[in-house]
Amino acid sequence: xxxxxxxxxxxxxxxxxxxxxxxxxxxxxxxxxxxxxxxxxxxxxxxxxxxxxxxxxxxxxxxxxxxxxxxxxxxxxxxxxxxxxxxxxxxxxxxxxxxxxxxxxxxxxxxxxxxxxxxxxxxxxxxxxxxxxxxxxxxxxxxxxxxxxxxxxxxxxxxxxxxxxxxxxxxxxxxxxxxxxxxxxxxxxxxxxxxxxxxxxxxxxxxxxxxxxxxxxxxxxxxxxxxxxxxxxxxxxxxxxxxxxxxxxxxxxxxxxxxxxxxxxxxxxxxxxxxxxxxxxxxxxxxxxxxxxxxxxxxxxxxxxxxxxxxxxxxxxxxxxxxxxxxxxxxxxxxxxxxxxxxxxxxxxxxxxxxxxxxxxxxxxxxxxxxxxxxxxxxxx
Amino acid sequence: xxxxxxxxxxxxxxxxxxxxxxxxxxxxxxxxxxxxxxxxxxxxxxxxxxxxxxxxxxxxxxxxxxxxxxxxxxxxxxxxxxxxxxxxxxxxxxxxxxxxxxxxxxxxxxxxxxxxxxxxxxxxxxxxxxxxxxxxxxxxxxxxxxxxxxxxxxxxxxxxxxxxxxxxxxxxxxxxxxxxxxxxxxxxxxxxxxxxxxxxxxxxxxxxxxxxxxxxxxxxxxxxxxxxxxxxxxxxxxxxxxxxxxxxxxxxxxxxxxxxxxxxxxxxxxxxxxxxxxxxxxxxxxxxxxxxxxxxxxxxxxxxxxxxxxxxxxxxxxxxxxxxxxxxxxxxxxxxxxxxxxxxxxxxxxx
Amino acid sequence: xxxxxxxxxxxxxxxxxxxxxxxxxxxxxxxxxxxxxxxxxxxxxxxxxxxxxxxxxxxxxxxxxxxxxxxxxxxxxxxxxxxxxxxxxxxxxxxxxxxxxxxxxxxxxxxxxxxxxxxxxxxxxxxxxxxxxxxxxxxxxxxxxxxxxxxxxxxxxxxxxxxxxxxxxxxxxxxxxxxxxxxxx
Numbered sequence: 064x065x066x067x068x069x070x071x072x073x074x075x076x077x078x079x080x081x082x083x084x085x086x087x088x089x090x091x092x093x094x095x096x097x098x099x100x101x102x103x104x105x106x107x108x109x110x111x112x113x114x115x116x117x118x119x120x121x122x123x124x125x126x127x128x129x130x131x132x133x134x135x136x137x138x139x140x141x142x143x144x145x146x147x148x149x150x151x152x153x154x155x156x157x158x159x160x161x162x163x164x165x166x167x168x169x170x171x172x173x174x175x176x177x178x179x180x181x182x183x184x185x186x187x188x189x190x191x192x193x194x195x196x197x198x199x200x201x202x203x204x205x206x207x208x209x210x211x212x213x214x215x216x217x218x219x220x221x222x223x224x225x226x227x228x229x230x231x232x233x234x235x236x237x238x239x240x241x242x243x244x245x246x247x248x249x250x251x252x253x254x255x256x257x258x259x260x261x262x263x264x265x266x267x268x269x270x271x272x273x274x275x276x277x278x279x280x281x282x283x284x285x286x287x288x289x290x291x292x293x294x295x296x297x298x299x300x301x302x303x304x305x306x307x308x309x310x311x312x313x314x315x316x317x318x319x320x321x322x323x324x325x326x327x328x329x330x331x332x333x334x335x336x337x338x339x340x341x342x343x344x345x346x347x348x349x350x351x352x353x354x355x356x357x358x359x360x361x362x363x364x365x366x367x368x369x370x371x372x373x374x375x376x377x378x379x380x381x382x383x384x385x386x387x388x389x390x391x392x393x394x395x396x397x398x399x400x401x402x403x404x405x406x407x408x409x410x411x412x413x414x415x416x417x418x419x420x421x422x423x424x425x426x427x428x429x430x431x432x433x434x435x436x437x438x439x440x441x442x443x444x
Numbered sequence: 445x446x447x448x449x450x451x452x453x454x455x456x457x458x459x460x461x462x463x464x465x466x467x468x469x470x471x472x473x474x475x476x477x478x479x480x481x482x483x484x485x486x487x488x489x490x491x492x493x494x495x496x497x498x499x500x501x502x503x504x505x506x507x508x509x510x511x512x513x514x515x516x517x518x519x520x521x522x523x524x525x526x527x528x529x530x531x532x533x534x535x536x537x538x539x540x541x542x543x544x545x546x547x548x549x550x551x552x553x554x555x556x557x558x559x560x561x562x563x564x565x566x567x568x569x570x571x572x573x574x575x576x577x578x579x580x581x582x583x584x585x586x587x588x589x590x591x592x593x594x595x596x597x598x599x600x601x602x603x604x605x606x607x608x609x610x611x612x613x614x615x616x617x618x619x620x621x622x623x624x625x626x627x628x629x630x631x632x633x634x635x636x637x638x639x640x641x642x643x644x645x646x647x648x649x650x651x652x653x654x655x656x657x658x659x660x661x662x663x664x665x666x667x668x669x670x671x672x673x674x675x676x677x678x679x680x681x682x683x684x685x686x687x688x689x690x691x692x693x694x695x696x697x698x699x700x701x702x703x704x705x706x707x708x709x710x711x712x713x714x715x716x717x718x719x720x721x722x723x724x725x726x727x728x729x730x731x732x733x734x735x736x737x738x739x740x741x742x743x744x745x746x747x748x749x750x751x752x753x754x755x756x757x758x759x760x761x762x763x764x765x766x767x768x769x770x771x772x773x774x775x776x777x778x779x780x781x782x783x784x785x786x787x788x789x790x791x792x793x794x795x
Numbered sequence: 796x797x798x799x800x801x802x803x804x805x806x807x808x809x810x811x812x813x814x815x816x817x818x819x820x821x822x823x824x825x826x827x828x829x830x831x832x833x834x835x836x837x838x839x840x841x842x843x844x845x846x847x848x849x850x851x852x853x854x855x856x857x858x859x860x861x862x863x864x865x866x867x868x869x870x871x872x873x874x875x876x877x878x879x880x881x882x883x884x885x886x887x888x889x890x891x892x893x894x895x896x897x898x899x900x901x902x903x904x905x906x907x908x909x910x911x912x913x914x915x916x917x918x919x920x921x922x923x924x925x926x927x928x929x930x931x932x933x934x935x936x937x938x939x940x941x942x943x944x945x946x947x948x949x950x951x952x953x954x955x956x957x958x959x960x961x962x963x964x965x966x967x968x969x970x971x972x973x974x975x976x977x978x979x980x
Contacts, residue, residue, distance in 0.1 A: 065541055083809045086571060118503035119525065123815055124574075125498045125566035126525055129780040130683050138682040139698060142785070143534070146497075146525040148504055154522055158534060165540035166445070181570075186891040187503050195894065196886055196902060196916065203884030204904055204915075211929060257885035257924075299491075299510055299521035301859050305849050305912035306977055307516075314518035321520075429507050465824045468856050475862060485862075501819035511859035558819045566815070575813060 067444055068163045069282025069289035070404040072102025072275030078238040078389040081180040082269035087122065088134035091174050094271035094394075095135060098172065102275040103286060106136035109275075110168040115145040115155025115175040116393030120187035122178055135174070147299075149198075149341065149428025151175065152272065152396025153435030156424075157295045159276050160437070164292070169278045175397035176271035177390075184267060184392070199256035199264055199344060205431065206346040207258055209310045215349060215364035217258070221249040222367050223345035224263045224387060230374055231384025233413035238268040238389040263345040263387075270391030272398045282443075290404035290422075290439040294325030302430035309431040315354040318434040322423075323356070326438040331356045331423075335438075337379045337406045337416045339399040340425035343386045348372060351425065352380075374414060382406065382414040396426025400437055407441040448539045449663035449670035450791065452480035452656045453759035453766075458620040458649040458747025460556045466500065470552045470652040471512035477654035478548065481666045485514055488656075489544025491521040492535045494528035494551040495751050498563050509552060520544070527551065528755030529716075529777030529787050532655060536676055539659045546659070546666075552652035553751035560648050560750070567780060569683060581645060583781040585637040587690040588721040592639060594691035595724075599639050602720040603630040606643045606745060609720075613742025620647045620747040644720040644745075651749025653756050664794070671765040671773070671791040677702035678777075678787035685782055696729035696776070696786035703788040705730055705774055712737045712764045713774040714757040718744045722783055726776060730788065740764070754778065758789050765793040823946050826856035829867050834958035835945040837937060841910060842870040850874065852910040853954070874909035876935035879970040880962070881906050881913050881978055885924050901927055905962055906978045913978050916954070918961030930975065932967035936960045 074097025076082065082090055091114070099105060112135050119125045128137075128144040135142065147154040152175035159173035189195020210217070228244040231237035241248075244262070252262035282289040298318035301307065319331075328334040340351045349363035357378060358366055366372050372380035381387070383402040386395045403424035405411045411419075420442065426435045454476035462469050478485060491513055497505045506523050513519060524530045528551025535547035561579045568574045592598060604627055613622035625643075633641045656666070663670040679695035679702070681688055688694070700706070713736050717723035723738060732738065739745075741760045744753045754777025761775035771793045779785040801810040823831065830853050833840045841852035842865035849858065852874055857864050883903035888896035901919040906912075919927060920936050936959065937943075943958040 118497050119566070120497060120503050122570070123566060124570045125563070126496060126779070128526075128680075129567050129784055130569045130573075132680045132784070133682045133684065133687075137680050139679060139695065141678045142680050143530055143678075144525050145522065146506065147523050148507060158522065158537075161534075161537050161541070165537045167537055167540065183891050185889045186893065189891070189893075195889075195891065196884075197889055200884055200886045200902065203886075204882035204902075207884065207929075208882050253887070254885070255887050257883075259884075297520055297522060298518040299515050300518035301511060301515050302507060303912065303915075304516065304860055305851075305910075307912075312518075317518050429504065432507075432510075461822065463822060463825050464856070465826075467859075468824065468826070471857055471862050472864075501817065511855070511857075512862065514860060514862040516860050557821065558817055563817055 066164050066166050067279040067282065068160045068292040069277050069279065069285065070274055070292065070439065071277050071281055071285040071289045072098040072104065073401045073405055074098030074101055075236050075272045075398060075401065076270045077236050078268045078270030078391055080238065080266065080268065082178065087124065087178050087181060088131055090178055090269060090271045091131060091176050092134055094273035095172060095174050098273035098275050104275060108170055109136065109172040110170045111140055111162055112137045112142040113145065113155055113159040113162065113171060113173045114142065115151040115397065117149065117151055117177055118187055121184050121392065122182045147428055147433045149392065150396050150426040150433040150435045151428065152394050152398065153400055153424065153426030154297055156274060156397050156400045157297055157435050157437065160292050160295055163276050163278055170281060171276045172273065173276065174271055174273040175394040177393040178269045179267045179391065180269050199259055202344055203256035203259050205309050206344060209346060209350050210258065213361040213364055218246060219349060219364040219367050220263050220345040221246045223342065223348045224249045226373055227381050227385045227387040230382050230414055231388035234384050237384040238266050259344050265343040265386045265390035268389050268391045270389060270394050272394040272401050274401055288408050288441065290407045291443050293438045293440050293444050294322040295437045296321035298434045300432045302432045310350060311354050311360065312431050314432060315427065315434050318436050319355045322436045322438050328438065332378060335421050335423050336419040337382060337422045339381055339383060339402040341386055341396060341399055341427050342381060343390060345387065348380060355425065374416065379416045382411065382416060396435060399426055400424035404439045407439050446540050446542060446659050447672055448536055448657050448659045449672045450655055450762040451658045451663050451667035451670050452477045453762050454480065455618055455653040455756055455759060456651050457618040458651045458749050460648055460650060462554060462650040466552050466554050467508045467511050469650065470509055470550065473652045474512045474548065474550050474654045477656050481656040483546055483656065483666060488546050488548045489520065490535055490538045490547040491519055492523065492531040492547065492549055494524050494526050494531040494755065495553060496525055498566060499553050499555055499557065499750055501558060513548065527751050527753065527777050527779055528653060529758055530678065532755060532758060533676060533678060533787060535657055536673060539657060545662055547657045548654065549657065549755065550652065550654035551752045551755045553749045554650040555648050555750045556650050580781045581637050583685055584719045585640045586685060587782045588639050588719065590690035591721050591725055597724065599631060600627060601724060602644050603627040605720040605723050606630055609739055609742050609745045612740050613746035616741045618747060619742045620649050622742060622746055640719065646718045646744045646748030649747050649749040651752045653752050653759055655755065655759055667766065669766045669793060671762040671793060673789060674792045675703035675790040678785065680785045683784060690782055693725050693729040693783045693786060696726055696783060699786045699788040700730040703790050705788060705790055708772050710736050710774050711770045711772055712740060712761065713776065714739055714741060714760040715776045716744055716754045716757050716778040718748055720745060725783065730774065730776065754787065761791050765791055771795055826854055830854060831946045831956055834955060835943040838873055839876050839907065840871055840873050843872045845870055849911040850909065851912065852907060852914065874907050877965055878905045878907035878933055879975050880931040880933050881929060881975045883919065883927050899924065903962065905933060906975050920961040921963035930969040930972065932965045932970055933962040934965040936963050
């Protein structure tokens, strides 16, 4: 990339089922203000704003950048809105980083959000028609196919569910706080989308995530250590055609290969210290471990089973509690990118991985067909 | 900045009530734009599109449009829930990095599935404006009134814009509305929302458009007369009509300054003026002299597919250089009620 | 608009409900119209891409991989109304506004004999939920001809509209895994 990009500010809301104490704009302001405070900047220091959110029908606001421009201090500035389905939070961060790496802007504020309580997501997903299956109903057959192919024991899904919720207990911003979670609780929770149980599924959350990205000078001047963006990649593939494999989609493989090539990663398991990936249903942890090259095909579940993906394991995955603990849909991808940056900044508090220097942020969306990734490091590229 | 040029443009005719899916309307346009660029599909390093789910009334409506690109093997692709002109902006930014040299930009919109005036009410502040169902026509009328009052114009100025646009549209096979009409006949029409008449507003249009961008010297290989992007930028105004001076467009002025419109003589400007008075506001905001030819295509008043119309303006500004030998043109796109957001792109030929 | 509001304990307004209703007129695309007409006659049809040879059911009017047009005149094929269940889920329907489903039900991906891709989200009928498995051979359960409107159900061209109620076991032995493993979904 032409210009180096630094993440100098990160903020997020306290994610909750209902944030009835703030408006939609107030939710974004809360995340944005925290990111600016972290960066020791103000709203007026920002050159451009890039926002991202999932379908407009989730909140009933069409093209919300228009309404949000005032609250985000974007009057007189450029503001854009990205929408790439579930991967949008990640794609939005990538667009924001490109504004800086291209040399077009120097200080970009990017915010991704969802206020699920102000609409009805399942209604929105169904286009207002009866018989909508929700995201879980859509992905359940993919998960079944993975389990069938890999012969993974069913408790692996429960283990992911427990691990991420225990991590969430260390994250004051996480929505679900389930101190009593254990394998039995997951196992005994109701089956919602066979083979996915309720506690193996993400919650519906209100929340937002924001980051301030600057050029190299901004990163050098920052009083707190920045996270340096070493590589970004996006991929999209057709969602439905004969012979497509959404269990291990090629788009995800290609996207990972692209971002690894940019960052000199040849052995992801060795070269990456911590991973935040988009796991809305527990089985997606082993599925993405394979897709991202951390395990051979059919072996990803062993990383979970052996505890490698625990906070103190060889490859900590979703130390924040992940999507399984907080799911403001449009923000969920950016939260992954932001957590990766927090880890290499040493800023992750109780869920900090000691000595994390290289982190991968990952998001996916649509019919497992949209991918966004970045690799951030504590060192400059 | 790296030199980037528009090398090809294709569009579907603006029409109402197309009988195909959005993707079926779109893919021949994408194919045509790529074919005209002389590039192969695999030469495209980045793809970006613009559309809005609410036009379809379905979430993720844009996902199906990926099928128009033949996204297999997977492609590097992004989408903005904005007019395609902002997708072009994102693609231009992407091409600055130097690792990819060609980008595909497209947008599509079927505006005729629902009552567009109602649907667009959802663009307003959900707490204070949307419950009023303050539709874009009514908001436009407020702006028209503010403009007329502030500038000493009368409704005849608006009708003159309409008559000129329709006359010019007669030469545009993609226009939906065209023909000779007298100013007096237009003024004899009843108001719909005073001071606006039906003719002051755009038709409800379905449509699609695609543009190929190429960076550097390769643009001259792809195209005999490429249109170089010499400046492109965009700005937003506040959302609340009450906190702005509606008689002008501050954000259009800022975008024009940032894009460098004043850096040379402008021969032609294609303006995303959806209502007649917007053309007059934009002429002023962009600092266009009276001798600048505005909207030779007929403009949005003669065909206005939502989410596409801004990209078409950039495409038409390209055609002026590519086909009509012009040297310096301006393409403009707008978004939101009362021209809330504006994007300005300055194009130049090789001279 | 507010027909339901919630207040805080001290009487401040917290939420007011605003139901937004927008009507959309969904025009059935020309390609789907013919698909629906054939369904009304009891025939499941598709288009075979003239370039790559893949058979798309329902047809889209183009091949999304080759991005070339397909037409009823040149590329129509008829496929069987029997096939193989390749994956499934059992749903507990979420009761959102407008949802009419109340009880648990099964949806499956079906690889029809003669088609190249599966058709997702198909209702499974006449099989106990705990007996569903990959590889079950199934057949279409057609609606009575008088109940078939001749329209495919979705403007984007997915599904069988009201012509086919779902799929049920055909009684054949389960298919070998090799016959469908490239089409898990």
